Amino acid sequence: MPSSLLKRAFCSLTCQLSKSAISCKGHAGMICCCLCVNATLHNSASIPVHLLTDRAVSISNTSLEDFIKHTDESIRALVQRVNQRHEALQARMISQQAFDDCLQVLGWNWTPSNIILNERFRFKIASMVMYGWAHIYVRDGLADNELGQAMKTYFSNRSLTSFRKLGEYVATFTFPKRSPNLAHLFTASANANSSRKGSFSCTGSEFLTLTPVVHRYFTRVVASRGEFMPVVSSMIAVLNAVMLLMSVRSGTIKPQELCSAIAAHLLLYKAYYGDAAFRPKHRYSLHLPGMLLRFGFLLAAFTHERKHRLVTRYTRDRKNLRNWDAGAIEEITCHQMWELKQPFFLACATARPRGKILYPLREMFPGVDDDAFVVVNDMCVNGGRVCAGDVVSCLVDGQAQLGELLLNIAVQMPASYTVYSVIALWQSDPNESTADIWRKFRVSKENVVKLESNTSIDTVFTYRMAVDQQTCVVYFPPEILPKRV
Ligand SMILES: [Zn+2]
Structure with a gap:
């Protein structure tokens, strides 16, 4: 098997892991x-079931109450029924077609090693399933697909709103340096493709990086034109839900708040696109607030799924399939061991300072030898990794402040390293509401502070610098509104 196929098989295997583990059909059932x-x-090749019986409810129904929830016992009973039908098939009491139809209706697959009925595991499926919100909303999810649908509406009506204009708008923003590169999403050919197909293809992390900017584009630019306002409202609502979901990991988002955002989006979506546009993912999204309430957190994707690209990176040049897996794992393990040996916690890129940068360092740290300095980049903070040039929030004398990170420098002490962050603090506009998700700051290079310890940096921000470089608007994600900065 060629290595690209092998990699693809590995990725699809991990994506399907949870679904396959319990053998449900998911959206195929x-x-x-x-x-x-x-x-x-809601849509079916034959007549949709909800038109034939009152016992079935279409997924386009936006109320949670109309749906009967499975219990741990009812799922066990369902799997037992699947097994009974299989026994009937083996005994030639029913045909293969009848058996397949039955599984299709039940939404469950038969497998010889079903874990649900295994007495040793005693899995309580209804109480333990958690849907991955990132799979629901991005990467062929609700949000990126809806962006494609919305843009298609504008494209076919020859509106000023287009992927090209959105791309130009996005280009005026600065994203954290370690976030994915977005320029390739808005090339002329990509724009033409996306407009024609009515879809927007990008990776999950690319869309999540774009989300606040697309939200601002629809709120400030598209809404002001007043074209297709139901499209705008639904788009803003879905992006709102995504922004809240991104903040769930900080523990500051209440299930009720999430529930209102998701329900509001579904109603607005239904109002414009209609029942027929509903996909199973719309239905799944309504389960997320309940899952947040039950578990207290929501996983975006399994760690190994988020690391797909890492595997690809390590194995890109590995053309020989001989010992492919062992070789790849050896390379990853060796690199990991090297990283663990580094003395800086949460930092993975270090360099020795050279040239002009040494002059201010000698001034800042008099008496310290040049060899004692290590530039520390790629530190993990809220919102991703941070390195010099990013806009960050930090604690200065117990007060939350925002500014440009000029440098992270580690200074070797006799026994250990101390990490300092050098930050040029900016002034916030006192007239602006602290509840606004975009806030204006006055850019300054004068008030530079040197903070000890590498934990004083809190969050890394997306921002848009004014043309004169004097002011800047900064996106404040929900988890830091308005409590911390
Ligand atoms: Zn459901």
Whole structure:
């Protein structure tokens, strides 16, 4: 098998892990949600089931109450029924076609090694399933698909709103330096492709990086034109939900708040795009607030899924399939061991300072030898990794402040290193509301502070610098509004 195929197989295997583990059909089944007894697809090749019986409810229904929820016992009973049908098939009491149809209706697959009925595991499926919100909203999810749909509406009506204009708008913002490069998403050919297809293809992390800027584009630019306002409202609502979901990891988002945002989006989406546009993912999204309430957190994706690209990076030049897996793991392990030997916690890129940078360092740290300095980049903070040139928030004398990170420098002491962050603090505009997600700051290079310890930096920000470089608007994600900065 060529290595690219092998890699693809590895990726799809991990994506499908959870679904395959419990053998439910997911969106391929007529009952498409493994947590609902009666949620059926709105569109079907034959007559949709909800038109035939009152016991089935279309996934375009936006109320949670109309759906009957599975219990741990009802899922066990369902799997037992699947097994009974399989026994009937083996005994030639039913045909293969009848068996397949039955599984399609039940939304569950038969497998000889089903773990749900295994008495040693005693899995309580209904109480332990958590949907991955990133799979629901991005990467062929609700948000990126809806962006494609919205843009198609504007494109076919020859509006000023287009992927090209959005790309130009996005280019005026500065994202954290370690966030994905977004320029390739808005090339002329990509724009033409996206407009024609009515879809927007990008990776999950690319869309999450774009989210606040697309939200601002629709709120400030598209809404002011007053064209297709139902499209604008639905788009803003779905991006709002994504922004809240991104902040869930900080523990500051309440399930009720998330529930209102998700429900508001579904109603607005239905109002413009109609019932037929609903996909199983719309149904899944309504389960997320309940899952947040039950578990207290929401996983975006399994760690190994987030690391797909890492595996690809390590194995890009590995053309020989002989011992491919062992070789790849050896390379990853060796690199990991080297990283663990580095003395700086949460930092993974270091360099020795050379040239002009040494002059201010000698001034800042008199009496310290040049060899004792180490530039520390790629430190992990809220919102991703941070390095020099990024805009960050930090604590100065117990007060939250915002500014440009000029340098992270580690200074070797006799026994250990001390890390200092050098930050040029900016002034916030006192007339601006602290509840606004975009806030204006006055850029300054005068008030430079040197903070000890590498934990004083809190969050890394996306921002838009004014043309005269005097002021800057900064995006404040929900988790730091308005409590901390
Ligand atoms: Zn459901």
